[in-house]
Amino acid sequence: MTNIQEIAQRAGVSPSTASRALSGRGYVSEEKKQRVLTAAAELDYAPNLNAVSLKTGSTRRIGLVAPRFTEPLSLFTTGLVHSAEENGYTVTLFMTGLNAAKEVEALEALRRKQVDALVFVMFQSDLSLIADYVKYGPIVCWQRVIHEAIPSVFMNQYDGYMLALEHLYERGYRRICNVYGATQRLNTQSRMEAFADFCRKYDLDPLACPSFENRDTARDGEQIVRWWLENGRPADAFACTNDWVASGIIAEARRLGLRVPEDFAVCGFDNLDFAPLLDLTTIHYPVDEQASNAFAIIRSRIEDIELPTHPPRFRLVERLTT
Amino acid sequence: MTNIQEIAQRAGVSPSTASRALSGRGYVSEEKKQRVLTAAAELDYAPNLNAVSLKTGSTRRIGLVAPRFTEPLSLFTTGLVHSAEENGYTVTLFMTGLNAAKEVEALEALRRKQVDALVFVMFQSDLSLIADYVKYGPIVCWQRVIHEAIPSVFMNQYDGYMLALEHLYERGYRRICNVYGATQRLNTQSRMEAFADFCRKYDLDPLACPSFENRDTARDGEQIVRWWLENGRPADAFACTNDWVASGIIAEARRLGLRVPEDFAVCGFDNLDFAPLLDLTTIHYPVDEQASNAFAIIRSRIEDIELPTHPPRFRLVERLTT
DNA sequence: TTACCGTATGACATCGATTTCAGGTCAACC
DNA sequence: GGTTGACCTGAAATCGATGTCATACGGTAA
CATH class of the missing domain: 3.40.50.2300 (Response regulator)
Structure with a gap:
């Protein structure tokens, strides 16, 4: 349970300086920075992400809300996790079985800051109910949805x-x-x-x-x-x-x-x-591309970045049954 | 961003009492309890789970570490999420693509208290490396594994x-x-x-x-x-x-x-x-039963509960190709 | 010389809960 | 009457990080 205070102590600096050295934000002299880094290595330090999330207000975690995660959703899941991890995010699952009450649980998780954003894959709830929660974080749907607050990655x-x-x-x-x-x-x-x-x-x-x-x-x-x-x-x-x-x-x-x-x-x-x-x-049906678009939209909302999303395309795959 | 202090203030009690009223732990007079509950309802209160996790040291989140989440792992995933949600836990995904470095990232997530426990589905890393992390939380494998610190739900x-x-x-x-x-x-x-x-x-x-x-x-x-x-x-x-x-x-x-x-x-x-x-x-191959056993093992370690796990069985499904 | 800016640092407040501790009331029991 | 224990409450410490603020030093521009 070694925390940043111990690191600071061992390096002979204040916790603030230790934090700056570890995160790379703000000014730290090269010498103290090294002292902190070696102290951290020696004590086998790992930051407590719950503390970080509490303080910063961001979990770098997004929720995937779906009735289940078997075919054909496993492809979407895999794609979403892939995009998320590339950007230092992690994906948490919420399985609804198309049950509206479970969908609310996922929305509540957003409100309680367990996740920064949600991706809804299929849902039962009223759109207006879901829209009530966008004030707690971005929500994206993989389904055609007509609502100005809720973007969707639907393909026509x-x-x-x-x-x-x-x-x-x-x-x-x-x-x-x-x-x-x-x-x-x-x-x-x-x-x-x-x-x-x-x-x-x-x-x-x-x-x-x-x-x-x-x-x-x-x-x-x-x-x-x-x-x-x-x-x-x-x-x-x-x-x-x-x-x-x-x-x-x-x-x-x-x-x-x-x-x-x-x-x-x-x-x-x-x-x-x-x-x-x-x-x-x-x-x-380029499901993985849609997943990556869903993530891109979320990221653009969270980090306020403009991301050009090139629209996925359907493609005919000719085999022998036609 | 209404927090427990505001609730306490509105109800005219201290934060401690508000916490007790909300969580149901400890003594609170019926009258104040009601005051807190109505205050919470009026202010649309939802606890910040990051604060709870930080303080209590438990996230009620487990990590699933797998190369990907497509077939046949989607069944396992779905099963695990099912068991977890039944018990108030949530599942976070770590996709490794059978890359040892990514596996370490998942292990680090356990150390950093992003999750309480891990389920490894297939992995590359040395068992001893993984075993080094059990001090940070239970780890279960879905794979035959010979190590006293790491239980597995393997089927022969x-x-x-x-x-x-x-x-x-x-x-x-x-x-x-x-x-x-x-x-x-x-x-x-x-x-x-x-x-x-x-x-x-x-x-x-x-x-x-x-x-x-x-x-x-x-x-x-x-x-x-x-x-x-x-x-x-x-x-x-x-x-x-x-x-x-x-x-x-x-x-x-x-x-x-x-x-x-x-x-x-x-x-x-x-x-x-x-x-x-x-x-x-x-x-x-009763994959979902194995997932539920994996979760049961984790739960028994975290909550120190004895859980009888009835062993899953293989079953022949006769169709027309034999 | 003065003003100002970039660099560097630590004290302290803060995020939002839980929990310990000490203190207090009141009834029951010896 | 004094002790015990159940019930109730709030102040304050705590979890472990980040970030603000005040302060200080040294160099450069006015």
Whole structure:
């Protein structure tokens, strides 16, 4: 438990001077500085960060608030930690399980100065509730959010989805079945707009093939294949909300002896780790870049630095399922 | 920035009394307690956790030290955060990328009292180096470790691997090809022992079929299929170090028109998320239970509580690849 | 010569809590 | 009546750093 006072004593200086020598801020003669440094080394000194945080008011710690940290959030987590550590910050996790009360706990942690800032990945709470806490520190969302106090690193999924649709069109598919995620998400709505525009552009009938909504899992994908068989094979391609649904479709197709892309094409979204295993064509979603942008925004608010954030881009990854 | 002094002032008591009223420790008359509580509510008081940590010497924060937080570590992370939050602890991440210098940074964070304890998931550093830091707080490893100061939540992979081997034997496979991971890991050595014992038990020739070592990725799996084809199909089953390798084998087999399990069986290890998609038979590795045990150990050291930890078990998950 | 600035240093206040200590009241018990 | 102990309270010390302020020295510009 050696503290800065002991260092000062051993070096024969005041604690103020010891602090200056250790931190490099302010004037210290070279001689005393060396004395302090050697004293610190001899006594195996390490500053108590709680004291530093208390005094300076900054913890150099940011909170990541998410329902869980498994796929696809682990990529975001890893990216955020990476950016944070590069800048001498550390990341503390708050797991909500999409429970609003737990989200408030994370916000309270900000208020209690356990962290300097928060990154919200998905949340239930009212935006106005969250906005009440920005007075305690910057809050950034990875989700499209319309609020002047809360920046977001959202990417317009319109662009990404259009990439998928154009690709399918180019490959000759005309009866595209959309498999959307939760309809209340703005992301889903953007994709629907993309599809509408796509149909207009190529003069296709938007209702030629039914769409699915609120589908998220591999199991959903499997069901869709059976639906497809039982309903006269009404589509020649599936544009999926994510790689899980796409994988479910492919897996079930294989089980039933169908061939992809001959019987139908499948395009995923996210480019998850396992996509190459299934040779899945998908839209790469640069999650790590978004994490690093989220951190950049926070940093710019805390340290008042201007940071040019180059916008991440969706990218088509062509494999063998289209 | 309302602090406890303001509360005390508004309630007409001393800070000591306010602290007692708020924390519930020590004697306070019911009347003053109420006065303090209402004052706190009116002024929207929230304690500064840095001050609390400084004074009490405990942060109720533990550090998770891992090379990254993507699969399969995201499950461990999620599990650890879950257990921690249940007990009023929070988890801070330290990403090492298997870099020893970064591991020291995490250890230093413990020394500097940024966290109360550490969980090491995989590491490079010498055990003795890590052991030097246990004087600053408990350290637990998720890895087999032989050191009296550092408990570990390791599971003997001998048992898990034997489960896989017995299953393959039962299904009639006799020419089993082992695909091992890094040979310097004790886990791998345990598996090799399991295989030796297995051969003895059923009177099989351990060298009947060559083994692979230091294989970890899906790409490695793909190569192994080509090797198998080019070398006269010397195995009828693959027992894999993890699901990634197994997936690579399955994916490549499909591309080459081979059939699983008719041409050869494949058994994975870990039971990752995507295993069901490939209908992969695998050994379920209860990662989340291990995380919760890791936390239990830490808690028992910090709070001096006896916690019965029931040992997690490997489990065979039969699907269609064996 | 005076004024001023850069360098150097230590005393002391400060961040915001907790906790010890000493003192005080009041009832119960011997 | 005196002792004991439970209950209650606030002054002050404490955790371990940082930062302000006053003071001082020496050199340079006016």
